[in-house]
Amino acid sequence: MASIGDYGLNPARVRHRVADVPRSRGAVNGLLVFLLGIWGAVIPFIGPYLNLAYEPDTPWTMTADRLWLNVLPGVAALLGGLGLVASASRGGGVVWGWLAAVGGGWFVLGPTVSALWNGGTGDVVGDNAGVRVAAQLVFHYGLGVLILFLAAVALGRFTVAxxxxxxxxxxxxxxxxxxxxxxxxxxxxxxxxxxx
Structure with a gap:
């Protein structure tokens, strides 16, 4: 069986050329995912100042819901975004892209799944339907879909030859x-x- 070296190619050079990617490959998506991850982790603590909050409507109060539904997926997206910005290899970019996608997916699925352990995310503070919809989009669904989309685009960019x-x-x-x-x-x- 012939090897790459038999054809006049340097195997190390071929392997690096295929595996290495320019650092700019995931920079824009990574930066956006990083910023959205920070937003997702911090919004439950500053939301009451913006009249967007789930119960309790006190700022800077840690609850189990805030930890599991906002902080942890926000940290996953934040780390995934940082990794996408810094990654110089296809494998690393794919791993960081998947971490960001998992964070975005948890923002979307978390409120529904949380009904298993405590009856859901709690009530949105505000009597206006527009405020309730805005809070759900800003805290979970819209944020998660946006992170998931950016992570998927980054994954595509890292996997294409x-x-x-x-x-x-x-x-x-x-x-x-x-x-x-x-x-x-x-x-x-x-x-x-x-x-x-």
């Missing part, structure tokens, strides 16, 4: 074809010499 890697692969195919042609010529020459 670079144009340079595709060009190198086509050069590899060309070299393989040339070597096959040379091998066929050698075989024909050997057959002719064996006949005579």
């Amino acid at each position: 670079d144009r340079e890697a595709v060009i190198d692969e086509s050069e590899y195919d060309d070299r393989t074809e040339i070597l096959r042609d040379e091998a066929q010529v050698d075989d024909e020459t050997r057959r002719r010499t064996d006949r005579t």
